[in-house]
Amino acid sequence: MRRLQQQEPEVAQGEIEEEEVVSGVAEGDEVMEDADDGREYSSSTPTSTLTWISWFCALPGHEYFCEVSEDFIEDDFNLTGLNAMVPFWKEAMEMVLDVEPDEDAPKIPDVSIVEASAELLYGLVHQRYILTRAGLQAMIDKYDGGSFGSCPRVYCNGCNIVPCGRSDLPGLDTVKLYCPNCNDIYTPPSSRFQGVDGAFFGTTFPHLFFQSYREIAPAPFYRPPSGSSSSMSGRSSGSPQHSQEGRHTAFVNPNPHGGQKPAAGGVYQPKIYGFKVSERAKCGPRMQWMRLRPWSPEELDEVDSRGRWIDDDEEYEDEQEEEGEDKQMGEFDNVGIL
Structure with a gap:
């Protein structure tokens, strides 16, 4: 009898422990459900915004x-x-x-x-x-991050480019990429940009962009490294003062209104067995002067708006006078008549 009495409290205590365990699991399940509900709510919040x-x-x-x-x-x-x-x-x-x-x-x-x-x-x-101050700041952040890519021209040395359009009216042309170093536009390398209208960026943005941020715009002049056989202008190659000056000094543009970044001024020269192909040949280089840059900012003041040297020939003034004179009506009588 004593043994039975001693076993009864133990059984009762075991039943109580089982009830506590069961009730504890149930409470834990309720806590996990609440936590899951909270997780679902937090994950759906970003998509709703x-x-x-x-x-x-x-x-x-x-x-x-x-x-x-x-x-x-x-x-x-x-x-x-x-x-x-x-x-x-x-x-x-x-x-x-x-x-x-x-x-x-x-x-x-x-x-x-x-x-x-x-x-x-x-x-x-x-x-x-993108023509406003806030828009230009948003585009400079993308430009610094390389979001627009780099120029495909080899001699531009990976210069960053910006998007532009060839028209301000929609539906005429797709977006293009403008390089400030060679001043030319290119088609985006990926076909996924062919559906983007060029009017969404316009013709003004790239030039206003580099006018606003001159520190990232290439300078209009370029001095080739020592030992280079390429000449950037007709006068610079024969001028003795350029060979005497040091060419390894730090780049400083004295003109605050021009680009403040060193330009990549390399120009490709076609050669056959090491000899340069003449421009007069049928397969010679064409429009190569568009890639040339003067050696110093002073040379920019020595050319006119057409890129001609001002004091090269005495005929320069005569040409200006001829352009300023009005032509007589007799010279236009036979124009357009087949």
Whole structure:
């Protein structure tokens, strides 16, 4: 009897422990459910804050775009004249700004039409935004990060480039890339940029960009390294003063209005068995003078607007006088007659 009495409390104590364990697991399950609910809520929060502008700039092929602030788009002064160029103006504006449309407004059956109008609207606004101080600052950050790529020309030595267009009107040409070193434009290397309109960047942006940030613009003059046989200008190659000056000194541009970065002035010279091909030959180099740069900033003042030396010939003044004289009507009588 004593043994049985002693075993009963032990059994009762064991049952109590099992109940505590079961109840403890149940409470833990409730805590885990609460934690899971919190995790799900935190993971869904970033996706809900994604705006249409951020989504548009993150699409493949839109790496050249910067995010335009909504304050700039909401200002009517910045949208002057665009309502006549963009169809479904109101619906496109609501889509770009993530504004819910009115319930009473008539619904458009095909949403893709509004999406095309929203893309056109944002592109034209983007063309104006990148000309402002905030827009230029956003593009300089992308330029420093190499988002636009580098010039494909070998003698530009990997100079960074910026996007541009050949027209300010949409639908005429795709986006191009402008190199400040060779002053030429190129087609983007990837085919995903062929669907980007060049008017979304315009013809003014690249030149205003390098005028605003002169420290990254190449200088207009270039001195070849010592021992180089290439001549950058007709006078510099024969001038003795250039050979006497040191060519390994640090680059300092005395003109604060010009580019403040050393330029890459190499020019390709065609050769056959080590001999230069003459420009008069059929296979000779053409328009090579467009790549040449003067050796010093002083030589920039020695040429006219056409790139000719001012005091080369005495006929220079005669040519100016002939250009200034009005031609008589008799000289135009037979023009255009077959």
